[in-house]
Amino acid sequence: MHRLRTSPRLLGALLLLAAAGAPAAGAAPSVASATLSSAPRPLGRIVPAPASVTPGGPPYTLTAATRIRVDRGHRAARAVGHYLAGVLRPSTGFPLPVVDAAAARGGILLRLRPADAALGDEGYRLESGPGGVTLTARGPAGLFHGVQTLRQQLPAEVERDTVRPGPWTVAGGAVTDVPRFAYRGAMLDVSRHFFTVAQVKRYIDRLAVYKINKLHLHLSDDQGWRIAVDSWPRLATHGGSTQVGGGPGGHYTKDDYREIVRYAASRYQEVVPEIDMPGHSNAALASYPGLNCDGVAPPLYTGTSVGFSSLCVAEPRTYDFVDDVIRELAALTPGRHLHIGGDEAHSTGHADYVAFMDRAQRIVAKYGKSVIGWHQLTGAVPAPGALVQYWGLDRSPAAEKERVALAARNGTGLVLSPADRVYLDMKYTADTPLGHTWAGYVDVRRSYDWDPGAYLPGVPESAVRGVEAPLWTERIATDAQLDRMAFPRLPGVAELGWSPAATHDWETYRVRLAEQGPRLAALGIDYHRSSQVPWPVGPVPGG
Known part of the structure; x- marks a missing residue:
């Protein structure tokens, strides 16, 4: 048999044989019905x-x-x-x-x-x-x-x-x-809008099709606390009682969380739980007045602003809280990583931030886990073995990128989630009804057409552990909305994490992605029909 390496040029020739004839100028060609x-x-x-x-x-x-x-x-x-x-x-x-x-x-x-x-x-x-x-x-x-x-x-x-x-x-x-990177993740924000165990399982099944192996659950934020903590019960019962827009919210019991972990493991996905701190903490502050420096609990929050909340760094009770939460969550989580957030702590002074993150990281290590933090953690000192998750933009300040690169050169591993590439809550185009625009428009090509191994200047590829596609849910509340924003961008991010760099080529990828359309439809996924992709013409079989 002839051995074929999947190089862009040869694979492109093979794939494009299946495509329709020359398209009109500016239009995406359609995959011919013969491919079906x-x-x-x-x-x-x-x-x-x-x-x-x-x-x-x-x-x-x-x-x-x-x-x-x-x-x-x-x-x-x-x-x-x-x-x-x-x-x-x-x-x-x-x-x-x-x-x-x-x-x-x-x-x-x-x-x-x-x-x-x-x-x-x-x-x-x-x-x-x-x-x-x-x-x-x-x-x-x-x-x-x-x-x-x-x-x-x-x-x-x-x-x-x-x-x-x-x-x-x-x-x-x-x-x-074999995969290019060991870390291939997707994040689901269940704090801004709560998603049930059944809904999370549904997402897990969709991730599995594309060989995703990490499910990052954003379990706490200003708008809701979503995991039961026996030693601090009001976190869930009060802090989890609402969500963006004032809906009923919800939380996972420990048995609920164990079931998510078990189900994810059956699909070979490791659950990475996140408790965001010291900022993004209003749900906790509203639940326990003693976590506030003035001893006064703020009201529950149902808006979408960020950066206004902070745990009281000088208060000893704060570290009792962090220790208890990390201890209980670590006991529920067989995976090696716990995510401690650390982003957008605008209400925490720099010295306080550094002091807090140092103590929080030591608590994570005390319970046998490795830290993941958003890239602002590099403003402190990442612990040995920590991973930093970069969510900046192509246009982020050079000094910010260099700080991350320096940490990488000093041994900190990176997970790449650039917001203007892989944030699944960004609008595809100006006409997209859902989503944000603060990072710009992120259509299918932009989410795929970059190389994680060469993305950040000064970062050796050996420091990159992988990629992750976050899905924030300020404006996403249903399975249908989740599907529309995740697909078809998520398969491309999965390919960036799995496939060798030699296969990376937009023109061949868009044809393979187009042929995923009938599969997505068969799975019940109402995906976004990007004009950049030559989706099949004619009726979808069984559709």
Whole structure:
């Protein structure tokens, strides 16, 4: 077989063969209806783009006789097999039993090979031919990510929840794939508007399709406190009782939070909880007067201003509060990271800010976790092992960028979330009904067309741990609004985190993204139809 590396030039030639003829000037071309035919999707034409593709040979076709085979004794691999069966059964109508590998031949084989160091913790190898499909990984996370590739190689109708006619074919060949960055995140702000456990699970499932592995939950802000803390119960019952606009708000019980963590883990996502401090703290200040320097609790806040609140840095009770909250949250969170915010602390003097962040970071370490903070943390001293999340703009002051770069050169890892690139609450264009404009308009190309490894001057790529797409919810209150703002920008951010830099090319990406349209529709996602993307013409199958 001929070995194909997914370079922009060669992949672009292959993909654009599927596109329609020359478009009118200024218009996005449309993917031809032929790309929605029963022919197998060309191997590797998915999002995120795989690291290496070797196409060739006849395809594999799922039938009623297909079995999902797993090596005996691998409980985690068996769980991935049952997940795959749950994805495929509703649309195919096939029974797809999960069986021991030795009990059958052919079908879909999921196997773990811990000695295959080249695949790392999350990589996988997919091999497809007329006799079956084999997914190989070093660990179960790799198998799970390989399953996302397999589902995208199948027709988009596989995502439907009712039986469809098929055929269900997977192109022949091999994919070998490992992520570029270890941290590939999405943040959901559940503080400005509260989202239920079921809604968070729904978002987790959508993130999984694109190999996102971190779910950052923004659990506290001026408008609401969303996690129960036994030692400070009014944080949730009073501080969580409202939201932007004055709605009823809500909070997660500890069992609710455990269920989110469990569900995310079943999709190989680590929950990163955030308690924002010392600013963005009005919900806490309203709940406990003693957290205020004057001992007077402010009223609950339902507006959208920022920068007006601060914990009382000089008050010893403040650090009892921080210790209790971090202790209880750390005990609920199996992941290694706790996010302590640190941004927009405009009501906290610089010396107080430095003193507070130093003590808060030591408390996080006391409970066995590693700190993540917004990039303002570099105005203090990031603790050893801390990550800094950069949310500045292309036009941010050079001095601010240099401070972040200096921290990176001194060993602090970076997660990149530039607001004018990947903030999902920004308007796409002037005509977008939802969203903000303070960072500018962020259409699909702008959110994709940048390189995390070379984004900040003076920052070596080795310091970049990955990327994250935050979704702030001052103006987002429903699943439909969340979907419209996240998609189709989120798949592009996921590709920036997963795919090698050599595959990064807007012209080829926009064609692959266009072919995701029917899949998004089949998943029930009412995505934004950006004019920059050549979405399929003609009726969407099953739509």
